[in-house]
Amino acid sequence: MENFLKRLLRLVPVLIGISLIVFLMISLTPGDPVQIMLGDQFVTAEMEQALRKDMGLDLPIYKRFGYFLYNASHGNFGRSFFHRRPVMDVILERLPATIELTLCSMLMAIFVSIPLGVLSAVKKGTVYDRSSVVTAMLGVSMPGFWFGIILIIIFSINLQWLPVSGRSTFSMSVPSVTGMLLIDTLLAGEIGSFIDAVKHLILPTITLGMAMGATLMQVTRASMMEVLRQDYILFAEAKGLKWFRVTFLHALKNALIPTITVAAIQTGQLLGGNMIIETIFGWPGVGSLVVQAIFNRNYPLVQAAVLIYVLIYVIMNFTADILYTVLNPRVRL
Amino acid sequence: MKITNTIPSDNISEINGDKIDPSEEKTVSLFSINMNNFLSNRLAVVASLIVIFAVIVSIFSPFFAMHDPNKTDLFIRLQPPAWMEGGDWAHPLGADHLGRDILSRIIFGTRVSIAVGFSVIFIATGIGIFTGLIAGYLRGKFDLVISTIVDILLGFPYLIFAIALMAAMGPGFLNIILALVYKEWVIPCRVVRGETLVVKEIEYVEAAQAIGASKLHIMLKEILPNILSPVIVVATTRMATVIILESSLSFLGLGIQPPTASWGNMVADGREFMLEAWWVSTFAGIAILILVLSMNIASLGLRDAFDPRFSET
Amino acid sequence: MKKEDMNHQSPLLRIDKLCTYFNTHSGIVKAVDGVSIKLYPGECLGVVGESGSGKSVTFTSVMGLIKKPGKIMSGTIEFQGQDITRFTERQYRNIRGKKIAMTLQDALTALNPSIKIIDQISEVLKEHDNEIKSQGRRAIKKRAIEMMTLVGIPDAENRLKDYPHQFSGGMRQRIMIAIALSCKPKLLIADEPTTALDVTIQAQVLNLISEIRKELDMSVIIITHNLGVVSEYTDRTVVMYAGQIVENGLTRDVILNPQHPYTKGLLESIPRLSDLGKKIHPIPGQVCDLVNLPAQCRFFSRCSYRTEACRKNIEIRKLDGHGEVRCILIDE
Numbered sequence: 017m018e019n020f021l022k023r024l025l026r027l028v029p030v031l032i033g034i035s036l037i038v039f040l041m042i043s044l045t046p047g048d049p050v051q052i053m054l055g056d057q058f059v060t061a062e063m064e065q066a067l068r069k070d071m072g073l074d075l076p077i078y079k080r081f082g083y084f085l086y087n088a089s090h091g092n093f094g095r096s097f098f099h100r101r102p103v104m105d106v107i108l109e110r111l112p113a114t115i116e117l118t119l120c121s122m123l124m125a126i127f128v129s130i131p132l133g134v135l136s137a138v139k140k141g142t143v144y145d146r147s148s149v150v151t152a153m154l155g156v157s158m159p160g161f162w163f164g165i166i167l168i169i170i171f172s173i174n175l176q177w178l179p180v181s182g183r184s185t186f187s188m189s190v191p192s193v194t195g196m197l198l199i200d201t202l203l204a205g206e207i208g209s210f211i212d213a214v215k216h217l218i219l220p221t222i223t224l225g226m227a228m229g230a231t232l233m234q235v236t237r238a239s240m241m242e243v244l245r246q247d248y249i250l251f252a253e254a255k256g257l258k259w260f261r262v263t264f265l266h267a268l269k270n271a272l273i274p275t276i277t278v279a280a281i282q283t284g285q286l287l288g289g290n291m292i293i294e295t296i297f298g299w300p301g302v303g304s305l306v307v308q309a310i311f312n313r314n315y316p317l318v319q320a321a322v323l324i325y326v327l328i329y330v331i332m333n334f335t336a337d338i339l340y341t342v343l344n345p346r347v348r349l
Numbered sequence: 350m351k352i353t354n355t356i357p358s359d360n361i362s363e364i365n366g367d368k369i370d371p372s373e374e375k376t377v378s379l380f381s382i383n384m385n386n387f388l389s390n391r392l393a394v395v396a397s398l399i400v401i402f403a404v405i406v407s408i409f410s411p412f413f414a415m416h417d418p419n420k421t422d423l424f425i426r427l428q429p430p431a432w433m434e435g436g437d438w439a440h441p442l443g444a445d446h447l448g449r450d451i452l453s454r455i456i457f458g459t460r461v462s463i464a465v466g467f468s469v470i471f472i473a474t475g476i477g478i479f480t481g482l483i484a485g486y487l488r489g490k491f492d493l494v495i496s497t498i499v500d501i502l503l504g505f506p507y508l509i510f511a512i513a514l515m516a517a518m519g520p521g522f523l524n525i526i527l528a529l530v531y532k533e534w535v536i537p538c539r540v541v542r543g544e545t546l547v548v549k550e551i552e553y554v555e556a557a558q559a560i561g562a563s564k565l566h567i568m569l570k571e572i573l574p575n576i577l578s579p580v581i582v583v584a585t586t587r588m589a590t591v592i593i594l595e596s597s598l599s600f601l602g603l604g605i606q607p608p609t610a611s612w613g614n615m616v617a618d619g620r621e622f623m624l625e626a627w628w629v630s631t632f633a634g635i636a637i638l639i640l641v642l643s644m645n646i647a648s649l650g651l652r653d654a655f656d657p658r659f660s661e662t
Numbered sequence: 663m664k665k666e667d668m669n670h671q672s673p674l675l676r677i678d679k680l681c682t683y684f685n686t687h688s689g690i691v692k693a694v695d696g697v698s699i700k701l702y703p704g705e706c707l708g709v710v711g712e713s714g715s716g717k718s719v720t721f722t723s724v725m726g727l728i729k730k731p732g733k734i735m736s737g738t739i740e741f742q743g744q745d746i747t748r749f750t751e752r753q754y755r756n757i758r759g760k761k762i763a764m765t766l767q768d769a770l771t772a773l774n775p776s777i778k779i780i781d782q783i784s785e786v787l788k789e790h791d792n793e794i795k796s797q798g799r800r801a802i803k804k805r806a807i808e809m810m811t812l813v814g815i816p817d818a819e820n821r822l823k824d825y826p827h828q829f830s831g832g833m834r835q836r837i838m839i840a841i842a843l844s845c846k847p848k849l850l851i852a853d854e855p856t857t858a859l860d861v862t863i864q865a866q867v868l869n870l871i872s873e874i875r876k877e878l879d880m881s882v883i884i885i886t887h888n889l890g891v892v893s894e895y896t897d898r899t900v901v902m903y904a905g906q907i908v909e910n911g912l913t914r915d916v917i918l919n920p921q922h923p924y925t926k927g928l929l930e931s932i933p934r935l936s937d938l939g940k941k942i943h944p945i946p947g948q949v950c951d952l953v954n955l956p957a958q959c960r961f962f963s964r965c966s967y968r969t970e971a972c973r974k975n976i977e978i979r980k981l982d983g984h985g986e987v988r989c990i991l992i993d994e
Contacts, residue, residue: 024499033501033611038513101436141730159593161600162634169627247771254725254766255786256758257842259751269776292597296620307601310512322513327581330504345825346775 020338027334032085039084101163103320107302113303114294116196118286120217121225125158126279129229133236134271138263141242148233155230160289160291163298164223171219181298183216184209224338228282235278240271249341272341280336284329362632385615393650399643406456407463414453415439418610422448427626443628445618451628454610455636461522461611464639465595467503468526468587473533474584480534481541482568496542507532511594515603525604529591540583544576551575578655585648594639612637665980672743674881675724675849680737682716682723685730693719693732695905698978703848705775706875706882708896708913710889710928714949716905717885721851725764726754742848763842767854773826773840778821780806783841785899790845809840813870832863836870838842840917846878853885870897889928901925904960909977911985921987923965959989967991 045215172180179185184197194200198217201210243249243266252266287303294303302321309317388394404415426442429436436443442451484495502510514528549572555573598604599613607614612633619630694716701707702947705893711717723734724741726749738745741762746754748763758764766772773782773819784886787793794802803822813836827836835855843959844849852871856864872895875882892899892913899916899925902911909922920926927945946963952954957971965972970992978988 029497030501030504033497034504037501037505082682108536129380132836151806153642153645154638155636157645159596159600159613159616159637161597161613162630162637165616165620165623165630166634169623169631173627174982218356247766247768250727251772251838252774253727254758254762254764256755258755258787263786266774266777270774273776285506288506291508292601293514295601306512306922311602313381318513322509325509326505329506329509333504333620344776346827 023334023337027330030330031327034326035085035323036081038319038326039081058135069244082118096197103316106305106317107320107324108299110300110302110305112194112196113299114290114303116198117217117288117294117299117301118283119222120198120221121228122279123261124225124283125219125229125232128225129233129270130236130275133275134240134263135270136233136237137244137271139239144225148237152230152233152237155226156224161224161228161292161296162225164219164293166221167219168296178219181296183213183300186214197320216318220293220299223297224293226281227289231282232275232279236271236275239274240267243271246270273319273340277336277340277341280332280339284332287325287328359509362512364608387650387654390650390653393433393653394644394646396643396650400647401641403459403640403643404463407459409417410457410460414450414456416450416453416568418454418457419608423661424448426560427629428621429626430632432630433519442632443626445615446622447627451632454615455633456614458615458633458636459640461599461605461609461638462592462595465529465591467524469533469591469595470588472526472586473530473587474537475579476534477537478541478573478580481538481574482545483528483539485542485545486572487564490637492542496620497539497540502532505532507594508597511568511598512601512603515598520603521608523607525595525598528598529594533587533591534586537580537583539574539639540579544579544632548572548575582648582655584653585651589644592641592644593637670961671702673700673740674703674705674780675699675956676740676744677720677724677736678738678740680720680723680739682715682719682728682732683735683930684732685731686953691952692955694723694746695955696737697806697905697907698904699907699910699994701849701881701883703881704875704879705898706872706884706896707890708887708899709883709902710887710892710899712887713903714904714947714952715902717902718853720902721764721853722767724851725758725762726751732939736840759842759847760784761847762843762849762851763847764836765835765853765855768858769838769859770826772838773828773834777823777839778823779810779829781934782826783809783837783844786841786844791951796900805844809844810837813837813840814866815840832859832866835859835863835867839867839870839874843874843878843880847880849881849883850875851885854887855884856886856888856891861957862892862927865961882946889917889932900911901928904955907986908988909985910960910978910987911981911983915983915985920960921936921985921988923967923991924961926968927964 024262088191134147136145136234140143168180168258191200191204194203198210201207201213249262249267251263290301291303291307293299294301298304302324306318306321308314309321362463396570399447410620422444425444426448427435427439427446428440430443431441432439433443440450440452442455444450480495484492510532511528514531515524518524518528557566562571595604596611596613596616599611600617602617603612605611607618616630616635619626619633622629664728674729676695677699680694680697681692684691684693695714697720699707699720709717709720712718719728719732722728722745724739726746728734735945737747739747741757744758749757773779778802784802794805807818810821813823813838815833815836821829826837828913829837835858839852839855850871850874855867855871859867868891871882871884874880884891886892896913899909899913900907901916902924903924909916909920909925911921917926917929920929924945927943930943931945933942945964950963951958956962957975958967959976962968969991976988976990978986979992981992
């Protein structure tokens with residue numbers, strides 16, 4: 017237990033450091049935030065000064081950082097320049113879409129790649145194995161944004177099987193309960209809308225899940241191969257146990273340890289890929305929001321989004337660390 | 350796997366698997382590249398040749414390209430590739446929305462990718478080796494500071510960090526390199542630090558200390574040559590990632606700006622025309638794929654050549 | 663077991679001219695090249711040899727656990743009268759753990775680090791012993807405790823839920839033996855049972871094996887490079903070198919009156935207190951390359967008795983009494 021707390025404690029300087037960097041990055045951007053926010057509106061010098069004061073821009077930088085941390089921990093990131101609403105609200109609105117996409121991609125990556133990796137390791141050296149390895153290499157070497165576009169060109173434009181972009185067809189909207197279309201449509205009993213939502217999800221999920229899946233497959237394969245060489249596998253076979261038990265209980269249990277930790281880290285990285293994929297597919301999530309915000313110079317939003325992304329990433333890495341110790345009895349006890 | 354000594358171990362599991370005789374496990378990764386091993390891996394050789402070819406193309410782009418990449422000709426706007434109807438062998442891969450020859454732009458785009466890839470890796474690896482050696486060998490306060498910085502930087506998902514930096518600094522060639530280096534150096538630093546920690550316990554380092562060699566001498570002459578092989582392997586793998594990153598940034602419009610041709614912004618350009626002119630995006634992406642794939646395969650081959658123990662084939 | 667009795671029984675295990683080769687990148691390694699062994703019920707056989715002699719591979723072949731790039735090329739293995747080289751994987755699984763059990767050298771790596779001991783014991787029972795399986799978890803647990811106690815693990819009941827790394831080296835070896843014996847096999851193959859252990863623990867483990875052997879009327883094969891172990895615990899001994907058997911006989915004959923130069927060399931190389939002050943006599947040279955085998959006696963390059971007549975393939979010959987030797991220099 018104290019191990020856990022120690023690790024948690026070590027996160028603190030990291031989090032502060034990250035917040036500092038994010039804060040500095042935004043503060044040091046060229047351009048006067050007040051000017052940007054006001055845009056073309058005409059204001060008097062006093063109003064401008066009042067606004068500046070209101071935004072705390074007249075304070076020395078360390079005080080600003082302090083306020084920043086204080087506000088941030090309360091979820092207050094100021095108002096979005098573009099939307100004229102609190103940043104947090106805007107982000108929360110778009111969050112479910114991102115979560116839905118990320119979750120689906122993760123699940124797809126895990127449930128496709130891990131079995132493929134296991135099979136590949138078991139059938140090492142065969143045609144099956146070689147083709148899996150090649151596919152994984154391709155998956156890792158392909159730029160996500162290009163892959164998404166190719167998928168759209170093939171499946172949406174040429175074959176017209178799937179929609180080009182967006183999350184759902186307007187006419188099929190349903191009342192929002194969780195914000196996640198897959199659940200909401202089922203709750204509303206609208207099968208047509210459910211299928212529509214699924215169709216919209218397919219291509220982005222495949223694109224986003226591809227890179228993660230490819231890496232996960234490679235890791236599973238390598239880790240499984242390493243495990244299968246171990247003496248305890250030989251001993252298990254010498255006991256006359258069935259192949260299934262040897263492979264999936266004895267071997268996989270040990271092979272999964274590094275695999276799961278990598279999966280946790282990769283999930284954090286999915287967030288980075290999120291922005292691009294969401295932009296390509298017109299997915300109304302936080303990712304595309306951030307990209308827009310960058311171009312609109314909507315700094316409070318960019319700041320908030322970056323901080324949140326980073327927080328999730330750090331938490332995922334931390335989880336990976338903990339998972340590793342929990343899953344490995346040798347380390348745990 | 351190459352076995353030079355054919356005395357098989359009697360141990361069952363060592364024969365059934367491809368474990369190596371335990372006494373070999375104790376050797377440290379020495380900087381000895383087994384050229385024969387590398388050359389026998391035909392795939393890796395082909396991949397390396399492709400990379401070398403790309404470097405040549407990037408240097409001698411004007412000789413390879415048939416047209417000026419920035420020359421616009423609205424008459425041939427969105428002309429399809431040569432083998433399709435309406436195509437023309439003067440523009441083998443077609444033309445983009447401003448009538449610029451796609452093939453020439455791809456050739457010049459090689460410059461961007463190779464230049465960014467090599468510079469970032471070169472600088473980042475340099476910084477990484479320097480900081481890693483200090484952290485690993487001198488330990489103490491140095492290690493604490495460096496490791497904390499590394500942890501903090503590692504706490505950022507790569508793309509977000511780069512995007513945020515580019516948003517802050519503005520686009521441009523130098524800025525991209527800077528933005529990518531900022532985070533990239535931690536990776537070689539971690540590798541170097543880890544290897545240094547291992548290597549410094551080896552006897553010949555102790556021996557050098559015993560005869561009074563200076564810390565700097567030890568770091569440079571004893572430790573460094575022996576940790577180079579994993580560093581090189583990591584560097585080549587990372588180069589592939591950096592190239593994808595640069596193209597992602599350019600795709601978003603945060604990297605190399607048009608009209609300069611970068612594979613990333615070419616794909617972005619073509620997005621608008623997905624419906625009628627798929628070739629504008631597609632070929633640039635294929636170029637990225639080929640180069641990155643070759644780098645990945647070559648670096649795998651390198652890794653096997655340095656240390657056949659880890660061969661999976 | 664008197665030696666006269668042994669001749670009238672049929673062997674439990676009969677290996678006949680077994681050849682197991684490995685197809686590696688450097689060529690074909692003839693790990694086991696024409697090995698024939700007979701083992702009778704209740705007997706304890708010692709198999710002695712250095713690394714590379716083929717001793718482990720021979721018995722891995724018996725278990726049917728040779729994997730690529732290795733393969734049993736020719737020869738037969740008869741167990742309880744059946745030729746098991748013809749067995750399907752399913753038939754093999756019926757024997758493994760149930761009729762023939764095997765333990766490995768290093769118990770730390772042989773036990774799965776992520777699975778509790780109780781599960782590693784009970785899975786063998788569940789697989790092979792239908793009767794106890796039908797009696798339910800409690801019966802299985804009871805048997806597991808019995809086995810653990812039998813091999814001398816203190817406080818067995820509480821330790822069932824522990825993981826392998828929570829036990830000491832000697833205890834792990836015992837647990838491995840407990841697992842191997844839980845279905846009361848007819849044959850136990852112990853591969854280097856003492857090599858990874860301290861000297862004091864070695865004796866404990868070997869005594870344990872001896873006791874259980876008598877109780878269960880089991881045959882045991884002890885694979886080792888340690889002649890001391892062999893001399894004290896085995897009835898008969900087989901000496902292997904470079905994939906072949908070079909000497910075979912009653913243990914006391916082999917130890918007290920070794921025939922083959924290799925066996926002699928092995929015995930001579932053991933330092934004895936009575937030889938204080940004298941030079942140690944190791945066997946010079948190294949094992950020959952098993953890929954490019956010369957057509958001659960495989961011990962040729964290291965043999966101090968070699969002659970030109972040895973430059974041909976040497977067959978194994980029966981000796982007076984019950985032994986065999988592969989050397990043309992030994993008189994009948």
